[in-house]
Amino acid sequence: MRAFKPHLRGLAPYPYASLEAPVKLDQNESPFDLPPPLKEEALRRMARLPWNRYPEIHAEGLRKRLSALLGWPEEGVVLAPGSNLLILALALAAEEVLDLSPSFPHYAHAARAAGTPYRAVPLLEGFGLPLEALLEAFTGGVFFLPNPHAPTGTLFPEEALKALAERAEEVGGLLVVDEAYREFSGTDFRALLGASPHVAFLRTFSKAFSLGGIRAGYLLAHPEVAQAVREVLPPFVLPAHTGAVLEVVLENPGYAEEVAAYVRAERERVYRRLLEHPTWRPYPSHTNFLLVRTPDAEEAFRHLLRQGVLVRRQDRYPMLQGCLRVTVGLREEMEAFLRAAFEVAYA
Ligand code: PMP
Numbered sequence: 001m002r003a004f005k006p007h008l009r010g011l012a013p014y015p016y017a018s019l020e021a022p023v024k025l026d027q028n029e030s031p032f033d034l035p036p037p038l039k040e041e042a043l044r045r046m047a048r049l050p051w052n053r054y055p056e057i058h059a060e061g062l063r064k065r066l067s068a069l070l071g072w073p074e075e076g077v078v079l080a081p082g083s084n085l086l087i088l089a090l091a092l093a094a095e096e097v098l099d100l101s102p103s104f105p106h107y108a109h110a111a112r113a114a115g116t117p118y119r120a121v122p123l124l125e126g127f128g129l130p131l132e133a134l135l136e137a138f139t140g141g142v143f144f145l146p147n148p149h150a151p152t153g154t155l156f157p158e159e160a161l162k163a164l165a166e167r168a169e170e171v172g173g174l175l176v177v178d179e180a181y182r183e184f185s186g187t188d189f190r191a192l193l194g195a196s197p198h199v200a201f202l203r204t205f206s207k208a209f210s211l212g213g214i215r216a217g218y219l220l221a222h223p224e225v226a227q228a229v230r231e232v233l234p235p236f237v238l239p240a241h242t243g244a245v246l247e248v249v250l251e252n253p254g255y256a257e258e259v260a261a262y263v264r265a266e267r268e269r270v271y272r273r274l275l276e277h278p279t280w281r282p283y284p285s286h287t288n289f290l291l292v293r294t295p296d297a298e299e300a301f302r303h304l305l306r307q308g309v310l311v312r313r314q315d316r317y318p319m320l321q322g323c324l325r326v327t328v329g330l331r332e333e334m335e336a337f338l339r340a341a342f343e344v345a346y347a
Pocket of ligand 1: 027028081082083084085104146150178180203204205206212215216217
């Protein structure tokens with residue numbers, strides 16, 4: 001077969017095994033669906049749409065709304081069905097992709113699929129940002145930095161991000177701060193964005209906004225950067241239905257704060273309980289998940305699954321030997337997880 005580029009032959013599939021379990025804590029989703037009145041209103045708006053017509057070419061109306069809400073020029077906003085697609089567009093456009101290891105696996109996957117040169121800098125032991133090594137390695141291209149970081153849950157300090165933004169400016173690269181989990185950290189690093197055209201922010205509606213299945217994310221960037229990304233994406237990329245849901249959500253964003261407040265409180269409760277575990281060790285988290293070190297990831301994962309609790313293994317990275325990632329779910333789901341976790345301790 002000679003239809004596809006040779007570099008795709010060895011491409012490993014995206015590391016996700018879809019398994020079924022009564023308690024699903026493996027995808028960092030919101031445990032709550034959209035509040036029913038908002039869902040009903042979104043359905044009404046979908047029904048009023050002419051389904052035979054294409055949506056706006058670059059979601060102009062929604063970009064205007066986001067722009068007004070965030071105080072950022074609409075020319076600097078790119079909307080897409082999921083920030084994953086924006087990551088792919090950025091990886092396609094990039095001269096080179098720089099990443100951390102471990103990090104969100106889609107950065108590496110997108111770079112490899114795009115055939116873009118790719119390098120990763122290892123995190124420091126204890127999950128600190130390897131600032132010196134990064135300043136040296138960042139010589140251009142696009143650097144994807146999730147903050148808070150996935151899969152460790154760490155929040156990197158603003159000072160370090162500032163240094164990386166300055167480096168991006170110096171080398172003509174682009175620092176992409178992926179804020180998928182920002183609502184769970186209670187931080188606001190937006191000042192960095194205005195300071196330099198070499199910094200962009202990625203955000204998603206999949207987490208605190210409870211819209212993982214609807215697929216929506218956006219990029220905030222300098223208008224020239226945003227224009228380049230829009231050009232890489234296909235036209236009419238944001239489905240009209242997704243647009244209808246986003247309209248409703250942007251008119252009623254308050255529920256996302258409630259989701260985030262619940263998740264933060266529940267995360268801290270489960271974290272404190274896990275501190276009492278004789279062999280498992282939770283890491284502090286600024287996200288909607290907890291990274292937990294166990295003596296044996298395979299054994300712990302299987303045990304939890306037998307008890308009906310599905311989590312995500314993270315031990316393919318040597319630094320994360322024994323680690324599982326557990327999404328913060330409903331209170332009763334977290335109780336099921338804790339029961340199973342403590343059973344392992346006393347088995
Ligand atoms: N960035 C990070 C760091 C993520 O963890 C995720 C999803 N787990 C995404 C982006 C993807 O978000 P979306 O659903 O908007 O594609």
